[in-house]
Amino acid sequence: MIAELGNFALMLALCLALVQGSLPLLGAWRGNQRWIALARPAAAGQFVFVSFAFGCLLAAFVGNDFSVAYVASNSNSTLPVYFRVAAVWGGHEGSLLLWVQILAVWTAAVAVFSRRLPAAMTARVLGVMAWISVGFLLFMLFTSNPFDRLLPAARDGRDLNPLLQDFGMIIHPPLLYMGYVGFSVAFAFAIAALLSGQLDAAWARWSRPWTLVAWAFLTLGIFMGSFWAYYELGWGGWWFWDAVENASFMPWLVGTALIHSLAVTEKRGSFKNWTVLLAIVAFSLSLLGTFLVRSGVLTSVHAFATDPRRGLFILIFLAIVIGGSLALYAWRAPSVGLGGRFALFSRESLLLLNNVLLLTAAATVLLGTLYPLFLDALDLGKISVGAPYFESVFVPLMLPVLVLMAAAPFVEWKSAPLPPVLARLSRIAQTSLLFGLAAWLAWKMTPAVAGGLMLSVWILLGTALHLYQRVAAPGQGVSLGHHLGKQPLSYWGMLAAHAGVAVFVAGVTLVKGGEVSEDASMRVGDRIVSSGWRYSFTALEKVDGPNYIAARATFEVRTGDGQVLMLHPEKRYYTVQQMPMTEAAIDRGFTRDIYLSLGEPSTDGAWAVRMQRKPFVGWIWAGCLIIAAGGLLAASDKRYRLARQATVLPPTTAIPI
Numbered sequence: 128m129i130a131e132l133g134n135f136a137l138m139l140a141l142c143l144a145l146v147q148g149s150l151p152l153l154g155a156w157r158g159n160q161r162w163i164a165l166a167r168p169a170a171a172g173q174f175v176f177v178s179f180a181f182g183c184l185l186a187a188f189v190g191n192d193f194s195v196a197y198v199a200s201n202s203n204s205t206l207p208v209y210f211r212v213a214a215v216w217g218g219h220e221g222s223l224l225l226w227v228q229i230l231a232v233w234t235a236a237v238a239v240f241s242r243r244l245p246a247a248m249t250a251r252v253l254g255v256m257a258w259i260s261v262g263f264l265l266f267m268l269f270t271s272n273p274f275d276r277l278l279p280a281a282r283d284g285r286d287l288n289p290l291l292q293d294f295g296m297i298i299h300p301p302l303l304y305m306g307y308v309g310f311s312v313a314f315a316f317a318i319a320a321l322l323s324g325q326l327d328a329a330w331a332r333w334s335r336p337w338t339l340v341a342w343a344f345l346t347l348g349i350f351m352g353s354f355w356a357y358y359e360l361g362w363g364g365w366w367f368w369d370a371v372e373n374a375s376f377m378p379w380l381v382g383t384a385l386i387h388s389l390a391v392t393e394k395r396g397s398f399k400n401w402t403v404l405l406a407i408v409a410f411s412l413s414l415l416g417t418f419l420v421r422s423g424v425l426t427s428v429h430a431f432a433t434d435p436r437r438g439l440f441i442l443i444f445l446a447i448v449i450g451g452s453l454a455l456y457a458w459r460a461p462s463v464g465l466g467g468r469f470a471l472f473s474r475e476s477l478l479l480l481n482n483v484l485l486l487t488a489a490a491t492v493l494l495g496t497l498y499p500l501f502l503d504a505l506d507l508g509k510i511s512v513g514a515p516y517f518e519s520v521f522v523p524l525m526l527p528v529l530v531l532m533a534a535a536p537f538v539e540w541k542s543a544p545l546p547p548v549l550a551r552l553s554r555i556a557q558t559s560l561l562f563g564l565a566a567w568l569a570w571k572m573t574p575a576v577a578g579g580l581m582l583s584v585w586i587l588l589g590t591a592l593h594l595y596q597r598v599a600a601p602g603q604g605v606s607l608g609h610h611l612g613k614q615p616l617s618y619w620g621m622l623a624a625h626a627g628v629a630v631f632v633a634g635v636t637l638v639k640g641g642e643v644s645e646d647a648s649m650r651v652g653d654r655i656v657s658s659g660w661r662y663s664f665t666a667l668e669k670v671d672g673p674n675y676i677a678a679r680a681t682f683e684v685r686t687g688d689g690q691v692l693m694l695h696p697e698k699r700y701y702t703v704q705q706m707p708m709t710e711a712a713i714d715r716g717f718t719r720d721i722y723l724s725l726g727e728p729s730t731d732g733a734w735a736v737r738m739q740r741k742p743f744v745g746w747i748w749a750g751c752l753i754i755a756a757g758g759l760l761a762a763s764d765k766r767y768r769l770a771r772q773a774t775v776l777p778p779t780t781a782i783p784i
Contacts (some may be wrong), residue, residue, distance in 0.1 A: 148257030295355030297491030303348030308340020343758030361709030372417030533589025579636030620761025631750025
């Protein structure tokens with residue numbers, strides 16, 4: 128009965144979501160405190176029932192219940208237990224349940240940690256989040272139910288896709304969905320503010336920590352996906368600009384603009400319309416990305432034809448959420464004040480330019496992702512939009528963003544004289560330029576690599592100089608350590624995130640400009656010398672895994688400085704799915720990775736071998752981790768935990784619901 132209990136729990140969660148989405152919103156409009164008070168208990172009940180349903184599906188996977196169709200399609204009795212756990216979200220139906228589970232977690236968190244907010248605002252926020260839950264629960268119950276029975280039950284399952292049988296896939300989807308779904312909180316705050324008419328600094332302050340946490344989780348999710356693709360797929364790349372990667376990158380770009388816009392709205396009362404629009408767009412892109420990845424559209428745009436109900440529901444739900452929120456924004460935006468005025472040269476102006484560039488970059492990625500799908504849907508042919516398009520369009524838009532990253536913190540709010548700013552930046556500009564020239568002329572790097580390193584140094588020096596100028600004169604009787612400790616966590620978070628971008632840019636620049644790759648055909652006993660390094664194929668053995676068999680090679684690698692490394696790449700064959708997989712061998716270092724992978728064997732016993740050296744590739748993921756840490760650090764600032772009295776507008780300013 129475990130599947131039936133899980134299904135019933137989802138039905139009860141749907142009923143509670145309907146209550147949470149209707150009565151508290153009506154209560155906020157009519158001023159009915161009893162209806163408003165229903166929001167938190169309904170959110171808690173919804174969390175309990177969704178969690179119970181998720182636990183039921185998890186138990187079905189761990190217990191090998193192949194009478195559940197979804198379990199039979201994505202698991203196998205020989206699959207290790209930890210991969211059975213990952214298999215819960217390894218397919219379409221389970222990933223939707225994970226989506227709903229994480230949404231229930233975010234909703235419960237808002238209910239618990241928003242007790243200092245006005246009750247009416249909390250009711251509106253939880254009500255909006257409830258309607259998102261309603262849409263996903265209906266979609267799951269009627270078109271993508273993970274608890275559907277398979278009668279008669281299968282003797283064994285089809286096994287989890289071998290690509291997903293990796294530790295990275297255990298944590299990557301939850302991290303990514305924490306980011307995707309987390310933007311629903313910013314979206315709900317924006318819609319609640321539009322409904323109430325309270326588009327003020329207090330609203331931005333309430334929304335900002337939730338947005339920062341969601342953005343940090345999305346950063347971690349993208350990092351984990353890139354890292355997984357690098358070591359698991361066997362080709363040694365870290366970003367391919369495919370549609371699945373772009374689906375997560377687009378909301379990250381808009382979310383980056385959103386957290387900067389929220390800062391302006393909180394500090395200066397400006398950018399109110401911008402902030403609301405960015406919150407709507409960030410969550411809309413999260414929804415679009417989730418459904419593109421999980422609906423089969425990216426495999427074939429005609430996949431809707433295999434299940435017309437699923438495709439129709441997706442289109443209707445997207446139209447309601449995106450179209451309805453944009454219509455509400457268009458209705459209310461003209462009545463929102465402009466907020467604090469600012470001069471042409473001010474921090475607000477530079478942040479506005481930053482937002483425009485980030486939004487334009489997201490639009491170029493969206494165009495490159497959807498354009499081939501539209502052509503295919505209209506039977507106008509198949510095209511592939513790859514790295515050349517994105518690198519030629521996206522990278523130029525990012526260059527001024529990187530320049531602004533170091534310059535904007537030195538510009539004052541509202542209005543700033545230009546000469547003092549130029550005087551502060553002139554030294555770091557000269558130092559960065561000298562470093563770039565040295566990389567080009569003395570170290571014989573290409574102009575592109577030298578330019579990337581120059582930008583990285585520019586950001587790092589700008590970040591360090593801003594910190595120095597902020598704490599250089601702590602005052603009489605005040606120690607430097609005390610003055611450093613008095614800086615708010617949001618400031619340290621900003622510094623960490625900007626420094627992380629500098630590390631990321633340095634890693635990308637060096638690996639793109641200095642990686643070495645060579646393919647060879649080798650037998651056991653063969654040796655090959657590549658760029659002064661010697662690779663010796665010393666042994667080959669058969670290995671039996673829990674649900675695969677593998678050929679494991681042993682390579683002795685002698686580096687240019689005489690160091691000897693032993694690497695063991697594998698070629699695996701998963702017997703249930705009858706699918707070969709490449710398991711690369713990687714020797715990681717602070718300044719380089721050595722990457723070996725096996726291809727297919729030939730009839731004469733030779734193996735295709737790819738040998739790669741990737742300088743500073745680890746800095747890419749180190750930068751991502753630093754960026755995410757900066758977001759979490761900023762979200763933990765104590766001022767977001769202080770009680771603040773909000774001004775409640777008269778009922779006449781709210782929109783009837």
